[in-house]
Amino acid sequence: MGIDKIIGLIxxxxxxxxMVLRRILKAKRVNEEKKxxxxxxxxxxxxxxxxxxxxxxxxxKLIDYATYKVSFxxxxxxxxxxxxxxxxVAYLFYDNLVLSIVASLFGFIYPKFKRKQLINxxxxxxxxxxxxxxxxxxxxxxxxxxxxxxxxDALKDLKLLxxxxxxxxxxxxxxxxxxxxxxxxxxxxxxxxxxxxxxxxIRNFADVFITCKRTGGDLVEVIKRTSDIITDKIxxxxxxxxxxxxxxxxxxxxxxxxxxxxxxxxxxxxxxVAPLYEFGTFGPVVMTIALTCVxxxxxxxxxxMDIKV
Numbered sequence: 342m343g344i345d346k347i348i349g350l351i352x353x354x355x356x357x358x359x360m361v362l363r364r365i366l367k368a369k370r371v372n373e374e375k376k377x378x379x380x381x382x383x384x385x386x387x388x389x390x391x392x393x394x395x396x397x398x399x400x401x402k403l404i405d406y407a408t409y410k411v412s413f414x415x416x417x418x419x420x421x422x423x424x425x426x427x428x429x430v431a432y433l434f435y436d437n438l439v440l441s442i443v444a445s446l447f448g449f450i451y452p453k454f455k456r457k458q459l460i461n462x463x464x465x466x467x468x469x470x471x472x473x474x475x476x477x478x479x480x481x482x483x484x485x486x487x488x489x490x491x492x493x494d495a496l497k498d499l500k501l502l503x504x505x506x507x508x509x510x511x512x513x514x515x516x517x518x519x520x521x522x523x524x525x526x527x528x529x530x531x532x533x534x535x536x537x538x539x540x541x542x543i544r545n546f547a548d549v550f551i552t553c554k555r556t557g558g559d560l561v562e563v564i565k566r567t568s569d570i571i572t573d574k575i576x577x578x579x580x581x582x583x584x585x586x587x588x589x590x591x592x593x594x595x596x597x598x599x600x601x602x603x604x605x606x607x608x609x610x611x612x613x614v615a616p617l618y619e620f621g622t623f624g625p626v627v628m629t630i631a632l633t634c635v636x637x638x639x640x641x642x643x644x645x646m647d648i649k650v
């Protein structure tokens with residue numbers, strides 16, 4: 342290889358390295374800015390929630406739907422479930438009791454990830470309940486009821502749909518009505534609920550409601566159109582979830598299938614797979630790569646099917 346080719350390769354490597362380094366630094370800067378913005382938003386939200394609780398009777402019992410405090414019983418339950426699953430998978434791939442026990446200890450950090458899922462589940466439940474609430478609210482307003490009476494009638498309808506008084510939307514509408522009866526304006530009560538919900542649909546509805554009521558617009562027509570848009574959006578979200586539910590199940594089956602094949606080979610042909618469990622050889626490395634591929638495949642499939650509307 343001539344000197345010209347060597348110099349050319351060196352220049353190409355330097356150029357590629359410079360581009361990669363620039364990309365890494367840019368991504369790092371973006372992540373730092375994102376973390377800083379998230380921290381500011383979190384601080385602003387904490388102050389907002391604190392202000393809402395301070396001006397509300399029984400504010401300590403108000404739910405902040407953007408956070409979820411995992412109870413000790415839930416923490417133990419989810420940790421044990423995750424620990425058992427990790428132990429089974431680790432023992433299946435490495436056939437080592439000590440390594441499996443050590444790996445199962447990672448189950449204690451699973452509740453941190455489970456908390457995000459529980460927050461999303463609670464928000465989805467509140468969104469579906471809110472769809473029923475605004476439908477009832479729109480019907481009452483169209484019938485000529487005042488705003489305050491419409492919220493009272495909506496609460497009655499919600500209690501028929503959700504007999505449990507601890508249902509999220511029943512608690513929230515009950516709180517709104519109670520605050521109005523105590524002399525507060527309904528705009529503030531609804532705005533506080535929207536801020537605590539951390540759901541875009543509820544925030545949009547509250548903004549439209551407050552703007553229309555303050556400016557003296559056609560409240561009935563505006564709320565009807567807004568409720569129709571929000572209802573259609575929620576229905577589209579539900580349709581998407583129904584369509585991808587089968588694919589999610591298939592992805593989970595595909596993730597479990599390698600475990601079943603490994604167990605079948607281990608039971609039916611132990612001598613055939615024995616080299617894969619001999620530490621000090623390349624076998625455990627192969628099993629680690631296979632397990633990593635299974636986990637990455639499951640995470641990627643779940644990420645792809647996480648569709649936002």
